[in-house]
Amino acid sequence: MLSIAITGAGSGIGLRAARALAAAGHHVLALCRDPDRGRAALADINARAAHPADLVQADLSAPASIEAAAEQLARTAGRLDVLINNAAVFDQTLRAPQFAVDGHELSWTTNHLGPFLLTARLSRLLAAADRPRVINVASKGLLSMPRIRIRFDQLDDPSWYSPTRAYYHAKLAQIMTTFTLAERAAGHLETTCVRVPAVRLDPDRVAAMPWLQRTLYAPKNRMAAPAERLGETYARLATWDGNLPGPYVDEDLRPVRAPAFAYDEAARERLWTVSQAATGHPTWAW
Structure with a gap:
């Protein structure tokens, strides 16, 4: 049992x-x-x-909430075999940036700094496992931005904000962090990042949209991949027998190329340094 x-x-x-892994x-x-x-959700899963x-309450836009979640996990589990950094915010109705309690733009802190801090805080639990894994999540939409940079x-x-730009900017950072963590923890931790395509939203998420946006989004939502399919992708990676298929994979677990900027070693190191400073210089197990 993992x-x-x-x-x-x-x-x-x-x-x-969560359903698939708990059922297994x-x-x-x-x-x-x-x-x-x-x-x-817990009732559904169980x-x-x-x-x-x-259940662990965790708001990835709030460092104090992340710290509390990490402490609860340390009490609940003696080790952590797999961490899946799936949570993200992408609200296309926003016309101006929102800022989190840490002072950073909401998408940047929720989609990058929050997972970065959580992974650091859970690194000792991961290090206690025989074969720990961290699975991060990026987006297939990055294919439309081949020249994107941090x-x-x-x-x-x-001044440059839009919900789409901010979202893909943070997802690029997740890919780069995955690559850096693989290098820093080589031999002690397996990492991969999944390139997720457009995913069909749950009915309650669609119902909460403004009428016009809901109408415009309906055709795209019908064509999007079912969430169940991507849930199985996560579950397969979490329980993968042997070495993970690659540092960056698509929904079918085939290795794919990341945006060019993700391979810039100096930029990756700079991003790590900036992220460390922004999250209070957390200590890592590796």
């Missing part, structure tokens, strides 16, 4: 992965931002679970 933590386990792909007999630690949604899952001098500058 001990597997999944962020964003309250809905979408995270919920489907693994101990799932379901990290959710919203307590009510989390309790509903209705099919061979081993009961545990805006090191404008990380929280509202």
Whole structure:
């Protein structure tokens, strides 16, 4: 039985992965931002679970919440075999940037700094496992931005903001962090990043959209991949027998190329240094 933590386990792909892994007999630690949604998700997961899952409240935009979640996980599990950094925010209705409690732009802190800090805080639990893995998540939409780069001098500058730019910017950072972590923890930790395509939204997410956006989004949502399929992708990676298929893989677990900037070693090191400073210089196990 593996001990597997999944962020964003309250809905979408995270919920489907949690269901599949718990049903297969693994101990799932379901990290959710919203307590009510989390309790509903936990009931759903445990209705099919061979081993009961545990709920952990975690808001990845709030460092204090991340610290509390890491402490709870340390009490709940003596080790952590797999961490799946699935949670992300992508609100296309926003016309101006929002800022989190740490002062950083919401997408940057939720989609990159939060997972970075959580991974650091859980690194000792991961190091206690025989064959620990970290699975990060990027987006197939990055194919439309082959020249995307990290805006090191404008990380929280509202002048270039749009929901789409901010989202893909943070997802590029996740790929780069995956590559750097693989190098820093070589021989002690396996890492991969999944390039997720457009995913069909849950009905309640669609219902919450403004009428016009819901109408415009309907055709795309019908054509998007079912969340169940991507949940199985996560589950396969978490339980993969042997070496992971690659540092960056698509939804079918085939190795794919990342944006060119992700292979810039100096940029990756700079991103790591910037992320360390922005998250309070957390200590890593490796």
